[in-house]
Amino acid sequence: MIKINKNKCDLCGSCVAVCPMDSIEMFETYLKINKNCNECMICVHICPVEALTKEDSDRSNV
Amino acid sequence: MIKKDYDVVVVGGGPAGTMAAQHAAKQGVSVALFEKDREIGIPVRCAEGVSKKFLKKYIDIDPQCIASEINKVRFVSPAKQKIDFTTLNPGLVLHRRLFDHFLAEKASEAGAQIFMKSYVHGMDNYDGKSRKIFIKHFDQEFTVNAKVVIAADGVESRIGRFAGIKTFVKPEDIDVCVQATMGNLKNIDPTRIEMWVSNKWAPGGYAWVFPKGPEIANIGLGICGKFTNKPSALSYFKNFIKENFPEGSALTTVAGGVPVAKHLERLVSDGVMLIGDAARQANPLTGGGILSGMAAGMISGKIGAQGVLQSDTSYNYLKEYEQIWKKGIGKEYNRFYRLKNNLLNLSDEKFIKIASEFENLKEEDITITKIVVAAVKNNPKLVKDAMLAFIGF
Numbered sequence: 001m002i003k004i005n006k007n008k009c010d011l012c013g014s015c016v017a018v019c020p021m022d023s024i025e026m027f028e029t030y031l032k033i034n035k036n037c038n039e040c041m042i043c044v045h046i047c048p049v050e051a052l053t054k055e056d057s058d059r060s061n062v
Numbered sequence: 063m064i065k066k067d068y069d070v071v072v073v074g075g076g077p078a079g080t081m082a083a084q085h086a087a088k089q090g091v092s093v094a095l096f097e098k099d100r101e102i103g104i105p106v107r108c109a110e111g112v113s114k115k116f117l118k119k120y121i122d123i124d125p126q127c128i129a130s131e132i133n134k135v136r137f138v139s140p141a142k143q144k145i146d147f148t149t150l151n152p153g154l155v156l157h158r159r160l161f162d163h164f165l166a167e168k169a170s171e172a173g174a175q176i177f178m179k180s181y182v183h184g185m186d187n188y189d190g191k192s193r194k195i196f197i198k199h200f201d202q203e204f205t206v207n208a209k210v211v212i213a214a215d216g217v218e219s220r221i222g223r224f225a226g227i228k229t230f231v232k233p234e235d236i237d238v239c240v241q242a243t244m245g246n247l248k249n250i251d252p253t254r255i256e257m258w259v260s261n262k263w264a265p266g267g268y269a270w271v272f273p274k275g276p277e278i279a280n281i282g283l284g285i286c287g288k289f290t291n292k293p294s295a296l297s298y299f300k301n302f303i304k305e306n307f308p309e310g311s312a313l314t315t316v317a318g319g320v321p322v323a324k325h326l327e328r329l330v331s332d333g334v335m336l337i338g339d340a341a342r343q344a345n346p347l348t349g350g351g352i353l354s355g356m357a358a359g360m361i362s363g364k365i366g367a368q369g370v371l372q373s374d375t376s377y378n379y380l381k382e383y384e385q386i387w388k389k390g391i392g393k394e395y396n397r398f399y400r401l402k403n404n405l406l407n408l409s410d411e412k413f414i415k416i417a418s419e420f421e422n423l424k425e426e427d428i429t430i431t432k433i434v435v436a437a438v439k440n441n442p443k444l445v446k447d448a449m450l451a452f453i454g455f
Contacts (some may be wrong), residue, residue, distance in 0.1 A: 012217075017221075018231055018319075022230070048240050049240070
């Protein structure tokens with residue numbers, strides 16, 4: 001799954017614009033990635049501040 | 063208090079949205095503007111530069127909103143050669159916070175109601191007269207009927223997607239940027255903007271210095287989305303500052319994405335119009351989007367209100383906005399889009415070669431004509447077109 005580092009994210013919306021699945025929603029103070037995300041990584045690559053990373057599912061289940 | 067019905071609902075309180083609200087309200091229809099953040103104008107994700115002449119077409123600006131007046135331009139080559147010249151089309155660097163407040167005030171003076179902390183999270187289909195939109199205002203849910211929805215909700219827009227318009231941007235069509243307003247700068251001229259062009263500083267984009275005072279400037283850079291894997295825009299930015307402006311201290315930092323795409327093929331659906339960054343209407347070459355957003359706001363606001371007054375807010379009526387856009391600014395910007403894609407292929411070596419023609423000239427001897435001549439001689443009509451486009455902001 002895609003993980004958001006809240007300390008890095010500047011809420012600029014670049015990831016929302018490039019998401020082909022419309023999986024990302026931006027609110028005033030936080031970002032949310034919805035379940036239909038297919039982990040295409042486009043948002044991870046576009047983020048200007050490296051706030052998004054892909055975590056392998058094993059770790060995210062912990 | 064949020065009412066149940068509005069003639070026109072504007073989503074987003076940037077310059078595009080507030081212009082739309084103002085021009086719709088001026089026609090005498092009821093208008094509400096919903097802004098998700100807690101303050102109009104904040105955060106400022108913008109280098110704040112505009113052309114003075116073009117701004118005048120849209121608004122008589124309060125002088126308080128102006129940080130500095132620009133009449134000089136400097137291009138810095140990858141080898142740090144400097145090309146300085148005076149521009150015949152002076153620019154302004156704005157205080158966007160004040161400017162956006164000023165535009166919002168104009169909208170509310172015209173009769174628009176503005177609501178903060180109001181996030182639009184859904185929208186129903188057009189029922190022949192209006193659309194239902196769903197708003198979270200603080201922690202409360204509201205449903206509003208709107209005959210026209212004007213989506214000015216920025217690069218992160220989702221209203222278009224709710225209306226079935228494909229709005230997602232290809233990575234190569236977005237420039238991701240990091241900028242700081244920096245103080246304590248010793249080597250800037252408050253009347254001069256600078257464009258630093260090199261793939262080592264900002265691959266596929268450029269770095270800028272837009273002064274806001276004698277020692278203060280917006281310094282930032284944007285890189286093409288296809289080069290952003292690693293390092294990120296932020297690390298390019300840190301390196302650029304360390305190398306070129308180590309004395310500066312940051313007063314603000316922001317990240318942002320600028321759609322440098324062709325504008326959307328469809329800007330309109332039944333009861334919906336997309337404007338500004340939401341419609342990918344920024345200048346694809348420079349990334350400037352203030353004036354094009356304001357223009358789209360003005361046109362869509364008027365046409366939306368007229369549709370309400372004529373009792374027709376279907377695609378059929380609202381498409382006039384799309385047609386005006388495509389014939390005017392849209393056509394010009396799509397040309398800039400092709401230009402940008404050609405410029406992406408220009409190497410640092412080529413830029414250095416062009417710049418070297420100017421190295422031994424005095425500033426007063428450099429004119430835009432000479433730059434154009436050198437550019438043409440060295441190749442491309444491309445560079446000529448690009449420079450002309452740039453100095454018009």
